[in-house]
Amino acid sequence: MKLMWFHLMPYTELPEDFRERHPSVWVDIHSSLFDPKRAHRMYNDFMDELEYAADCGYDAICVNEHHSNGYGLMPSPNLIASALARRTSQVPICVMGNSLALYNPPPRVAEEFAMLDVISGGRLIAGFPVGTPMDTCFAYGQNPSMLRERYLEAHDLVIKAWTEQDTFAFNGRFNQQRYVNIWPRPVQQPHPPIWIPGGGSVETWQWCAEMDYVYCYLSYYGYKAGKATMDGFWAEMDRLGKDRNPYRAGFAQVVAVAESRQQAIDLYTEPAEYFFNRCLHVDPRFASPAGYSTEATQRAGLESMVKKAANAQSLIMGDKTNRGMTMADFVDRGYVVIGSPDEVVEQLNALADDLNVGHLMLLMQFGSMGKELTQYNTRLFAEKVMPRMRTRFAEWEDRWWPKPMAEAERATIPAFRQAAE
Amino acid sequence: MSGPEVSTVDINGFPTRIWRKGSGAPLGFLAGFGGLPRWVPFLDRLAEHRTVIVPSLPGFPGGDRGHSVLDSHLDWVLAVRQTLLAAGLDGADLAGSSVGASFAAEMAAIWPTSVRRLVLSAPFGLFDEGDPPTDPWAQRADRVGGLMCADPERWAALKAMPEGAHSVEWPIEQTRATEAAARIFWPLGNMRLERRLPLVTAPTLILWGEQDRIMPPSYAGRIAARLAGPHEIRMIPGAGHLAELDRPDEVASAILSWTG
Secondary structure, X not given: OEEEEEOOOXXXXXXXXXXXXXXXXXXXXXXHXXXXXXXXXXXXXXXXXXXXXHHHOOOEEEEOOOOOEOOOOOOOHHXXXXXXXXXXXXXXXXXXXXXHHHOOXXXXXXXXXXXXXXXXXXXXXXXXXXXXXHHHHHHOOOOOOOHHHHHHHHHHHHHHHHHOOOOEEEEOOOOEEEEEOXXXXXXXXXXXXXXXXXXXXXXHHHHHHHHOOEEEEOOOOHHHHHHHHHHHHHHHHHHOOOXXXXXXXXXXXXEEEOOOHHHHHHXXXXXXXXHHHHHOOOOXXXXXXXXXXXXXXXXXXXXXXXXXXXXXXXXXXXXXXXXXXXXXXXXXXXXXXXXXXXXXXXXXXXXXXXXXXXEEEEEOOOOOOOHHHXXXXXXXXXXXXXXXXXXXXXXXXXXXXOOOOOHHHOOOOOOOOOOOO | OOOOEEEEEEEOXXXXXXXXXXXXXXXXXXXXXXXXXXXOHHXXXXXXXXEEEEEOOOOOOOOOOHHHHOXXXXXXXXXXXXXXHHOOXXXXXXXXXXXXXXXXXXXHHHOHHHEEEEEEEOOOEOOOOOOOOOOOXXXXXXXXXXXXXXXXXXXXXXXXXXXXXXXXXXXXXXXXXXXXXXXXXXXXXXXXXXXXXXXXXXXXXXXXXXXXXXXXXXXXXXXXXHOOOOEEEEEEOOOOOXXXXXXXXXXXXXXXXXXX
């Protein structure tokens, strides 16, 4: 099992009464809540934490893209990833990812990801989310009725830009470019591994299977709630004749470890309640613009009445169900995997058994958690939990992992030195 | 109340519903946001005096998934033009509401001889930063009725699933109508219609619900100021954005007297 350290970069100082006084953490969150000088500290702490996770031996460090979002301060994850590429040397960097339909022209993504892959010596995992409605349709004004078609076309263009040897013209429905010819070209050939964060739509599962991409379910609501979606994914893989290689899948999980369960509850209650009650306070009016979900997905939801799995749907459900919820609820429902190292191992084994996911993306800084506690959580997990989880799924090959340049070919990065005062 | 005669025409490969009822000179009606999933009393008022012809717009109820192949404003206006031709409305009087009024205005601007007399009820297509329309897509489902109509029950009655309707396909059709409007008007609804209004020479009646909570009533004056032909503004008391649902008799009689 791969244990990957994922940062959302939440603004950590939303006010106590945020939920009561502000309609949404996303799209129209008020600028007066943002203090750039405090955010200077936050960004630098967050990057320290990512680098710390790399030093602790996590399999990868992960960043993602959000817009106008109080719990996700990375409109451009590529900026963070490029800094990480210089401050780390071995760890794969997972950009989870770039919302393809938001880039004009889409070869911008092919270029920036190629830059990251070249600078890092082939350590990039390239994530291509469609993006949430809040990010894409509202914050970035994309048309929900065309978003998926644009996304798929942009994907085709990016892949062609990475793989075509000669300058070519792209005559798409939404994108037309006379000269496509990206410089630089990616180190990993034909291109970096591609992972697709998505909701629970059967079309996404089928597409990942067809393209041989990793499907990632990035819910914030933990492995118990995620089981229905992952069961659906694996049932679809079976139907399509694909093997049950757990590395076909990724899953995000909030994890909090301490010496004992009680100590963990004491340490992590405040940041967890901040995360679920403030960070995930999204105005439902932004969650499902008509056209964002395909009619096939709507039909499946209306017909089955089983769990609606799209990210946005989870957010609305979360918004409804977590109102006034407390740490005890998060723990009961599996939103948070928590406890002593033994207890966390037990829960993660249950997660691995239930979901069959090989790529576990750990949310170990969440909500208002400061650097010291984040590093404690990160260190303890690396020392006491990681060695016992690593061996899971050892019988399977991870065909979707970066293939970096050989050590001898790589540049030597000088150690960072503070300028003399 | 008997229903209309229903026929189907092919627009870009999609079966498109045409309703027809009454007798006398033809009068076209293009429906507003949400479309017409069912026949409404307002259309009966028109059919008492005229042959009322109601073609569906692409993606709106009766318009199948016709919106899905329309990527640009030109695609849309050509599809609506083809629909009106297929419905036998070329050269006829034309009324539109909301989204439909925007297309009615486009028809009269781009093909001036295609419209005899024109009625625009609270058209989409304009955007004034100082007085912006309400975003109809960023809304909770339970708020939409109160934005579309002065009396939200009118909207609820339009959208309520009829006995015997398909319990899965009916709600999908209603979502599709909202998507179709988004496909052309997202995100602001600004199609720069203002620039084409001076091409409209047909005599034009501008109607507006006094309680329109989607399109600001101040737009009536902006539109009137740009029209090349004779025109008149009439506000409808007690009506919201879809005035024909709130006040079917008043809106129908205004249309009938203007086009009579």
